Amino acid sequence: MSNLIIGKHYPTREKIVEIACTLMRKKGFHATTLDDILKELGMSKGSFFYYFKSKEALGYAVIERFRERLMNFTSLSLGQVNKSPMERLNLHFENLINDFSQHECPTGCPFGMLAQELSERHPGFRLRLAEIFDESSGLWQKLLEEAKAIGELYEAVDCKALADFLVGDLQGALLLMKTTQDVGRLKRHLFHTRDYLTSLRAY
Amino acid sequence: MSNLIIGKHYPTREKIVEIACTLMRKKGFHATTLDDILKELGMSKGSFFYYFKSKEALGYAVIERFRERLMNFTSLSLGQVNKSPMERLNLHFENLINDFSQHECPTGCPFGMLAQELSERHPGFRLRLAEIFDESSGLWQKLLEEAKAIGELYEAVDCKALADFLVGDLQGALLLMKTTQDVGRLKRHLFHTRDYLTSLRAY
DNA sequence: GGAACACTCAAATGGCTATTAAAAACTAAA
């Protein structure tokens, strides 16, 4: 009977995904070769294809892994129910800045990177990434609606549109941070994003 | 004597760069092969290497070509001296939306794409792209300072920081447009960007 | 102990891709 059942623990498969995440985050999908991954693990080709039908399948697994990490990371800040919505948002931005400050070489957002690289060639990846952006936007929307309810945003704000804006805005900030290799860029960018949200406060 | 002197006209070389721009904008740098380019032109490999030392050299030429196009496109709106700064900015945003509306499949920004794809592997590309983002930001900064001078922005605004913000913000908007394949996304995003700038208006 | 299955390995395969080599075709000037 196949051992490849969702929910079971597969150290080898797990390791492949982990290393693939690390390498692909840095170098992207195409530039990360199976050789790179397997050399890092001291494994041979056959093992890889025992766990994955193809490199593309690994790509999807990597995306799902990044998605999980994103959701965990997001809930660290958005889940702080004792804080006000805007306080949670500020905390999230600070967490982002701190997180990227710890890497000497800011890598940017894996979703943004994969979206740029794979959107055209692999519509399946593009669609999945669009869903994840959407899911992320949904979390922001909820937060913004809460904010509106307690007067941290005024009535007329379209929370869904604003959430979409925030998702895009953040992507851009991360791209420029990566291109300039300067976390300060992210910091200064998010200052303006916050400034905008402040301007939407119900007096 | 070599014919490869800057400023002379090279129809063949020109054609290569043009096609490369088209293909790389769509598929990116790595996914665009020399075969792709030359098949499109009905040319053979040897010709390519007569004009370019390597594919990398072509990459730099493509970036410079995109840069020229960006500057031309930008001056269409920012160069309208009879309009107020913020009117010019609005016009620019409208031009962007119209331009991307004409392609059934929005391709996003070539600089953003190349930055994501090549930043890690080719620091030379990354640096050049960072310069171009910076150049672009400089144009915005000038515009914003003009705006401040006539009261379209209030005194305390840091025009350089705000310009950097705009550049990043726009990149993100284009990335999400590309990922969702929806020009409406760009339109809605830029509504918020404008809204923010409006909130910075003097008095 | 042995049969079925899970996993790993080493070695090939074949396609793709950038790059090179060398000859041919064209151009223009002497």
Added chain:
DNA sequence: TTTAGTTTTTAATAGCCATTTGAGTGTTCC
């Protein structure tokens, strides 16, 4: 017409990379 210089073509070369094959090792359950 000769000659030198340019552009282009054809035909390799060599490396990389995803994928396959088939044999091997271990493990579990009867």
